[in-house]
Amino acid sequence: MSSLVIEKAEIGxxxxxxxxxxxxxxxxxxxxxxxxxxxxxxxxxxxRFRAVxxxxxxxxxxxxxxxxxxxxCGKSTLGRLLSGLARPDAGSATFADLSLSSLSGQAWRASRxxxxxxxxxxxxSLDPRLPIEEQVREPLxxxxxxxxxxxxxxxxxxxxxxxxxxxxxxxxxxxLSGGQQQRVVIARALILKPRLLVCDExxxxxxxxxxxxxxxxxxxxxxRLGLSMIFxxxxxxxxxxxxxxxxxxxxxxxxESGPSETVFSDPAHxxxxxxxxxxxxxxxxxxxxxxxxxxxxPSPHTPPPGCRxxxxxxxxxxxxxxxxxxxxxxxxxxxxxxxxxxxx
Amino acid sequence: xxxxxxxxxxxxxxxxxxxxVKPVRNGSFSVTAxxxxxxxxxxxCGKSITCFAVxxxxxxxxxxxxxSVMLDGRELAVLDRKxxxxxxxxxxxxxxxxxxxxxxxVKPIGWQIAEAVRLREGASWKASHARALDLLRRVxxxxxxxRMREFPHQLSGGMNQRAMIALAIAGSPKxxxxxxxxxxxxxxxxxxxxxxxxxxxxxIGMAVLLVTHDLGLVAEYADHVAxxxxxxxxxxxxxxxxFATPRHPYARxxxxxxxRVDRVxxxxxxxxxxxxxxxxxxxxxxxxxxxxxxxxxxxxxxxxMLGGSDHAFSCxxxxxxxxxx
Numbered sequence: 012m013s014s015l016v017i018e019k020a021e022i023g024x025x026x027x028x029x030x031x032x033x034x035x036x037x038x039x040x041x042x043x044x045x046x047x048x049x050x051x052x053x054x055x056x057x058x059r060f061r062a063v064x065x066x067x068x069x070x071x072x073x074x075x076x077x078x079x080x081x082x083x084c085g086k087s088t089l090g091r092l093l094s095g096l097a098r099p100d101a102g103s104a105t106f107a108d109l110s111l112s113s114l115s116g117q118a119w120r121a122s123r124x125x126x127x128x129x130x131x132x133x134x135x136s137l138d139p140r141l142p143i144e145e146q147v148r149e150p151l152x153x154x155x156x157x158x159x160x161x162x163x164x165x166x167x168x169x170x171x172x173x174x175x176x177x178x179x180x181x182x183x184x185x186x187l188s189g190g191q192q193q194r195v196v197i198a199r200a201l202i203l204k205p206r207l208l209v210c211d212e213x214x215x216x217x218x219x220x221x222x223x224x225x226x227x228x229x230x231x232x233x234x235r236l237g238l239s240m241i242f243x244x245x246x247x248x249x250x251x252x253x254x255x256x257x258x259x260x261x262x263x264x265x266x267e268s269g270p271s272e273t274v275f276s277d278p279a280h281x282x283x284x285x286x287x288x289x290x291x292x293x294x295x296x297x298x299x300x301x302x303x304x305x306x307x308x309p310s311p312h313t314p315p316p317g318c319r320x321x322x323x324x325x326x327x328x329x330x331x332x333x334x335x336x337x338x339x340x341x342x343x344x345x346x347x348x349x350x351x352x353x354x355x
Numbered sequence: 356x357x358x359x360x361x362x363x364x365x366x367x368x369x370x371x372x373x374x375x376v377k378p379v380r381n382g383s384f385s386v387t388a389x390x391x392x393x394x395x396x397x398x399x400c401g402k403s404i405t406c407f408a409v410x411x412x413x414x415x416x417x418x419x420x421x422x423s424v425m426l427d428g429r430e431l432a433v434l435d436r437k438x439x440x441x442x443x444x445x446x447x448x449x450x451x452x453x454x455x456x457x458x459x460x461v462k463p464i465g466w467q468i469a470e471a472v473r474l475r476e477g478a479s480w481k482a483s484h485a486r487a488l489d490l491l492r493r494v495x496x497x498x499x500x501x502r503m504r505e506f507p508h509q510l511s512g513g514m515n516q517r518a519m520i521a522l523a524i525a526g527s528p529k530x531x532x533x534x535x536x537x538x539x540x541x542x543x544x545x546x547x548x549x550x551x552x553x554x555x556x557x558x559i560g561m562a563v564l565l566v567t568h569d570l571g572l573v574a575e576y577a578d579h580v581a582x583x584x585x586x587x588x589x590x591x592x593x594x595x596x597x598f599a600t601p602r603h604p605y606a607r608x609x610x611x612x613x614x615r616v617d618r619v620x621x622x623x624x625x626x627x628x629x630x631x632x633x634x635x636x637x638x639x640x641x642x643x644x645x646x647x648x649x650x651x652x653x654x655x656x657x658x659x660m661l662g663g664s665d666h667a668f669s670c671x672x673x674x675x676x677x678x679x680x
Contacts, residue, residue: 081541218398219570219609219613220608220609221629223614223624227623245542246614248616251615286542290542291549292575292616294574294617295594297617298574303550304547307511
């Protein structure tokens with residue numbers, strides 16, 4: 012199963028030239044995580060499937076990495092592994108010399124200052140009865156940072172920074188709209204000045220105009236705080252807009268990775284091409300002939316042998332059904348496809 | 356003559372407190388047979404309520420309080436529930452966002468489609484089942500024979516959506532209302548479903564009312580567009596004019612707020628604020644509080660639709676017809 016091993020897949024070079032030499036912040040090597048989908052009993056073996064299968068990647072300081080894929084491809088599990096919220100079965104994730112997979116108790120709690128996560132479901136991330144100002148201040152209280160007065164001030168500054176007006180500070184989450192709640196979540200995540208922010212579908216539930224507001228706040232905070240980000244989304248347009256590098260996942264594996272510009276303008280894996288081609292473009296003059304994929308993605312419980320994409324792939328040949336392609340790199344651009352290997 | 360002509364539609368909901376709110380005011384649009392009209396706007400703009408009103412599916416407390424809904428020369432706004440049921444059986448089909456809820460959870464897929472065929476055509480049990488199998492094949496259901504006997508919970512979201520479309524087209528409807536029919540699906544499955552609807556549309560000449568917030572879908576599949584904001588249609592045009600020269604600032608804002616997969620976007624434009632709640636509509640133009648082009652007049656007086664029948668908009672300070680290139 013470990014045919015996807017790559018020597019430290021450098022997920023591309025950053026869009027900003029000066030960041031090329033910036034140090035590695037997060038490195039994942041051969042990460043795997045499986046879950047039980049059927050319990051075992053006396054007569055039946057427990058059945059597991061790998062949600063994330065042998066994934067390696069690197070995130071440099073100040074970069075934004077987009078992780079893209081369809082539902083069930085393992086992108087959220089990967090996000091949890093990379094942020095230390097879940098432990099891998101195999102492989103390791105190293106965050107600034109800290110091995111996330113072996114942290115215990117206090118050390119893990121301390122790592123939360125540096126790594127923060129935001130999710131799509133804002134209501135589930137907030138305390139429904141706590142006024143938002145206190146909610147944003149809470150992390151500072153927990154980590155006992157500064158004096159009580161400075162914490163209040165820091166919380167208020169952060170609420171200003173995410174453009175929540177003073178009249179809302181005393182509100183509880185239920186009184187706010189979805190977009191406003193997401194801003195509270197962002198403010199609370201960033202008040203500790205983390206080095207890494209992992210965003211799991213942060214705008215999927217929001218309307219376009221609200222989506223644009225949140226994205227612009229994230230970009231603004233990224234440059235203000237020098238944040239590194241992992242941005243998990245199924246929306247390719249948003250990922251292209253915000254990420255320096257992108258990793259495309261299919262059934263638990265990375266099938267293509269590289270600088271956003273390369274991957275979006277010159278995709279090499281047939282799945283990436285199909286995915287990009289399936290996104291409708293808001294320009295009626297450019298209605299295209301699409302490359303339609305047939306069928307549903309196979310169940311992640313029983314991934315097909317060989318290349319996992321072969322059941323839907325237009326380029327499939329005999330070899331694809333038996334031999335798993337490795338993610339091979341050409342410069343910063345990595346592709347896991349037998350055809351990409353032979354192409355110049 | 357258009358197949359569906361909705362004029363000045365107004366929907367009133369009686370709230371428990373005795374107040375009445377109007378989630379749809381001034382809805383006017385039309386759809387021609389064989390064509391697709393997209394109804395776009397953000398959540399809370401009244402898109403779905405408009406569709407429910409057209410299909411006679413409004414909840415009990417809501418009713419059409421003004422305006423008319425003409426389908427093929429027949430007024431639907433005055434029909435009672437029973438009559439509307441017959442209209443839905445024959446002429447209007449509805450595909451919801453959540454197919455799993457649109458299907459009966461305790462009946463096999465095949466049985467449900469066969470029932471629709473039987474009700475419409477009075478066909479025999481055997482003939483209706485054969486036709487159901489045929490329909491499932493048409494919508495590209497994998498292993499249709501096996502799926503006939505399966506229940507909605509055994510199928511994936513994409514397969515349920517296909518089953519729902521098979522159910523919808525079982526009666527060869529004149530009008531298909533697709534209310535965010537592909538929103539919950541992955542893009543590759545969405546592309547399959549949309550291609551399927553377009554094929555069927557060509558084949559049986561049905562009109563499609565496509566409700567979506569995804570302007571990409573609109574650009575690729577719609578012939579005409581009606582943009583809704585806070586319960587009103589604020590701009591109406593054919594798809595090319597709307598995307599090339601939107602006249603209403605809200606339509607412009609929606610287009611500019613969209614990150615694109617086909618090119619590197621500049622800064623996303625931001626529409627500050629949010630859609631006002633229906634029980635607290637501002638006086639004047641409902642978009643004025645969020646509008647960068649708002650004039651004093653906009654806050655006092657509600658604009659009416661201007662422009663011709665091919666490109667109409669309601670704005671006192673509309674964008675110029677041709678923008679400087």
